[in-house]
Amino acid sequence: MSGVELYANELINYAQEHPCLTVIFVILVLKKLFNLFKRGKSLKDEVVFITGAANGIGRSTAIRMAKLGAKVAIADIDIKKAEQTAKEILDLKQRAIAVHCDVTSIESVNKATEFVRSHLGNPTILINNAGIVSGKSITELSYEAIERTFKVNAISHFYTIKAMLPDMLKANKGHIVTIASVAGLGGVSKMTDYCASKYAAVGIDDSLRNELRQQKSAVKTTCVCPYYINTGMFDGVSTKFTFLLPMLKEEYVSEQIVEAIRYNVPIIMMPRIMYLAIFLKGLLPTCAIDIIGEILGLQESMETFKGRA
Ligand SMILES: NC(=O)c1ccc[n+]([C@@H]2O[C@H](COP(=O)([O-])OP(=O)(O)OC[C@H]3O[C@@H](n4cnc5c(N)ncnc54)[C@H](O)[C@@H]3O)[C@@H](O)[C@H]2O)c1
Known part of the structure; x- marks a missing residue:
């Protein structure tokens, strides 16, 4: 038996022993291949309204979208930092306002x-990104x-x-992004x-997507579900088994967000192992999921x- 045949046999045996993992793997490969043959939508001249874009993921996503030709509104409660981000984008000879x-x-x-x-004109892409965290037990929370x-x-x-959304519905074009x-x-x-x-x-995202589908609207939605990211929002958190659950990098997350918008992906989870985790959550009893957690x-x-700080 040649080396290739041996390798193929091993793969077939593995697939037979792990049908669930194989199905997920095949779906991911097909999805990737399908995207390779699809051309993502252009962001040129889109008007992007990003909340909480003065820092972290919002900032990184704003810069990335501006580089692809979008006009970006950096909407934040922290106007000084928002102005800094807008200036950074203007310095790149791209368009932005704070x-x-x-x-x-x-x-x-x-x-x-x-x-x-x-x-800039009517916002055509809204990214609901602003977020806060308390990090306290329920009895300590005010x-x-x-x-x-x-x-x-x-x-x-x-x-x-x-x-x-009303302007997007009128124009039958737009995208609402939820950073969950x-x-x-x-x-x-x-x-x-x-x-x-x-x-x-x-x-909100799940219902909105279905509401838009019911209305036969061309307005799209994307829900983004990342694990911990190195923005500072979750400074101090500990992560075990970093090969499975790494602390995500801001740049990687913003790249995935922009790709998901360009390819109208309804939901993304990061890291990819989260797709398996959520699949197992629906399959296994709660006590098993708690122990795995x-x-x-x-x-x-x-x-x-x-x-x-
Ligand atoms: N950092 C993570 O580990 C992580 C993981 C998963 C999801 N997320 C989500 O990603 C989003 C961005 O997180 P980040 O890590 O970039 O956080 P960040 O703290 O770096 O940025 C959040 C931004 O939101 C702004 N903001 C806070 N309250 C606001 C308000 N009332 N109005 C307008 N702006 C306001 C802040 O000024 C800040 O610029 C959040 O929704 C967060 O929950 C973060």
């Missing part, structure tokens, strides 16, 4: 939307902190979507407010959390 926007205020969101409309987490991470999405988290797909200790708000964000160190990851 706009003050507190996503927890309907008035502020509407004012910021109007400002962007008059300077009611104010719980409400603020919900307002920033979830309720604000209604404000921005209601401000920008894997914490919106599974619960983690010391994150009750954060996880609940991210579950809500995932729910403990073994992987997920449930103690927030014990060393410091967050932004």
